[in-house]
Amino acid sequence: MIxxxxxxxxxxxxxxxxxxxxxxxxxVKAMIELGLDFDExxxxxxxxxxxxxxxxxxxxxxxxxxxxxxxKEEAKLIAAGVVAYHNSKIAIRPFPEVPRVLRIxxxxxxxxxxxxxxxxxxxxxxxxxxxxHHFIDRAIISEEVGYEKPDxxxxxxxxxxxxxxxxxxxxxxxxxxxxKPAKELGMLTVRVKRGKYVNEVVDADYEINNLLELxxxxxxxxxxxxx
Amino acid sequence: MIxxxxxxxxxxxxxxxxxxxxxxxxxVKAMIELGLDFDExxxxxxxxxxxxxxxxxxxxxxxxxxxxxxxKEEAKLIAAGVVAYHNSKIAIRPFPEVPRVLRIxxxxxxxxxxxxxxxxxxxxxxxxxxxxHHFIDRAIISEEVGYEKPDxxxxxxxxxxxxxxxxxxxxxxxxxxxxKPAKELGMLTVRVKRGKYVNEVVDADYEINNLLELxxxxxxxxxxxxx
Numbered sequence: 273m274i275x276x277x278x279x280x281x282x283x284x285x286x287x288x289x290x291x292x293x294x295x296x297x298x299x300v301k302a303m304i305e306l307g308l309d310f311d312e313x314x315x316x317x318x319x320x321x322x323x324x325x326x327x328x329x330x331x332x333x334x335x336x337x338x339x340x341x342x343x344k345e346e347a348k349l350i351a352a353g354v355v356a357y358h359n360s361k362i363a364i365r366p367f368p369e370v371p372r373v374l375r376i377x378x379x380x381x382x383x384x385x386x387x388x389x390x391x392x393x394x395x396x397x398x399x400x401x402x403x404x405h406h407f408i409d410r411a412i413i414s415e416e417v418g419y420e421k422p423d424x425x426x427x428x429x430x431x432x433x434x435x436x437x438x439x440x441x442x443x444x445x446x447x448x449x450x451x452k453p454a455k456e457l458g459m460l461t462v463r464v465k466r467g468k469y470v471n472e473v474v475d476a477d478y479e480i481n482n483l484l485e486l487x488x489x490x491x492x493x494x495x496x497x498x499x
Numbered sequence: 500m501i502x503x504x505x506x507x508x509x510x511x512x513x514x515x516x517x518x519x520x521x522x523x524x525x526x527v528k529a530m531i532e533l534g535l536d537f538d539e540x541x542x543x544x545x546x547x548x549x550x551x552x553x554x555x556x557x558x559x560x561x562x563x564x565x566x567x568x569x570x571k572e573e574a575k576l577i578a579a580g581v582v583a584y585h586n587s588k589i590a591i592r593p594f595p596e597v598p599r600v601l602r603i604x605x606x607x608x609x610x611x612x613x614x615x616x617x618x619x620x621x622x623x624x625x626x627x628x629x630x631x632h633h634f635i636d637r638a639i640i641s642e643e644v645g646y647e648k649p650d651x652x653x654x655x656x657x658x659x660x661x662x663x664x665x666x667x668x669x670x671x672x673x674x675x676x677x678x679k680p681a682k683e684l685g686m687l688t689v690r691v692k693r694g695k696y697v698n699e700v701v702d703a704d705y706e707i708n709n710l711l712e713l714x715x716x717x718x719x720x721x722x723x724x725x726x
Contacts, residue, residue, distance in 0.1 A: 306632065347619030347640065348632070354620065355627050358585055392574030393581065400582050405533065405575070416574065 274494040276436040280445030281388040283467025286366040295360035302356035366402040373483045374407035386411040424453035451476045501721040503663040507672030508615040510694025513593040522587035529583035593629040601634035613638040651680035678703045
């Protein structure tokens with residue numbers, strides 16, 4: 273019998289790659305609007321380069337962008353980028369079927385967790401903006417635990433928190449780093465095929481395109497609850 | 500003849516005290532919603548205490564708030580506060596007459612500047628959110644200049660930037676620290692009576708309640724432009 277469903281967050285429950293591009297492009301456009309006279313695509317690519325080099329959780333992406341363009345740090349342009357970037361976050365929504373599916377799963381009695389790599393406040397920021405906190409019981413975040421996927425200890429920690437055995441648990445994620453450690457532990461695995469890593473080779477028990485299909489899988493694997 | 504109008508930013512061009520309370524109360528309410536079980540007014544007062552002690556530009560106000568409540572830093576609660584605080588900024592608007600007045604002043608040929616104490620990116624953030632950048636020619640911000648109001652050198656720096664003499668310039672602000680140095684330099688001074696410091700004793704040439712009244716003052720003091 274399955275008791276616990278563990279979900280990856282980014283690109284599994286919400287289209288994080290899509291919104292990242294949306295927010296970064298809005299930032300670049302606002303900087304152009306305030307006087308940064310470069311081509312939008314050029315600036316966007318340059319910004320991605322900065323993010324690659326400094327890491328996505330670094331502060332001061334926009335300062336560094338201007339520095340690389342040989343522009344004396346200009347508070348006006350940085351503020352334009354920051355405001356547009358933050359305002360874009362207002363538009364964040366989960367994948368459209370997600371709230372409905374999570375509600376059904378909750379009603380059926382499953383425990384629901386999120387297991388995600390990242391900074392705790394930043395991951396919770398996204399959970400709250402997507403209104404996922406209404407459905408999940410716990411979020412297990414790498415920064416707080418000290419292990420990152422694909423290290424199986426992050427999932428072990430999660431199983432421990434929920435007091436569940438691997439064979440009572442399902443891991444749902446978009447990447448091999450979600451699926452591989454879960455398989456190693458003996459969990460059932462479901463790969464959602466979307467987002468930035470849609471072409472990654474992932475060896476999961478099931479592969480779906482939409483979380484509504486998860487319900488069909490659970491009907492088959494856990495018929496007791498769905499009678 | 501008057502050539503230059505210098506405006507203070509906070510509580511002169513937009514109701515900063517009002518929005519600060521709005522955003523902080525929204526943050527506290529969101530933290531309660533996510534499980535912080537305290538009275539809203541109690542939390543709000545505690546948060547003000549933290550901001551007073553750490554300074555309004557410190558990061559981690561919410562972390563410190565939880566620490567003072569004896570709660571182990573909880574990423575979920577901090578994120579709830581941060582999201583609600585930032586989302587509140589979307590609602591920022593200038594005082595309602597401001598865009599109209601600034602457009603008229605621009606059309607009449609005045610140079611318009613903002614002279615404000617604070618961090619450059621943070622002050623520009625507010626200028627942009629209030630859409631004041633469409634009207635002003637320059638913003639002079641203490642962090643970039645190295646002097647703060649009431650130090651007259653900040654205003655001197657501004658006069659220099661605009662290449663204007665004091666007697667060609669007007670300073671418009673809500674506080675004695677805006678008016679006193681301007682008077683010392685020989686500028687015409689206009690105090691706007693609103694915001695948090697509405698009861699401060701300010702010794703200005705004119706006192707107004709609304710920036711529309713500034714137009715009447717300029718008609719009198721600078722009749723040439725208004726013929």
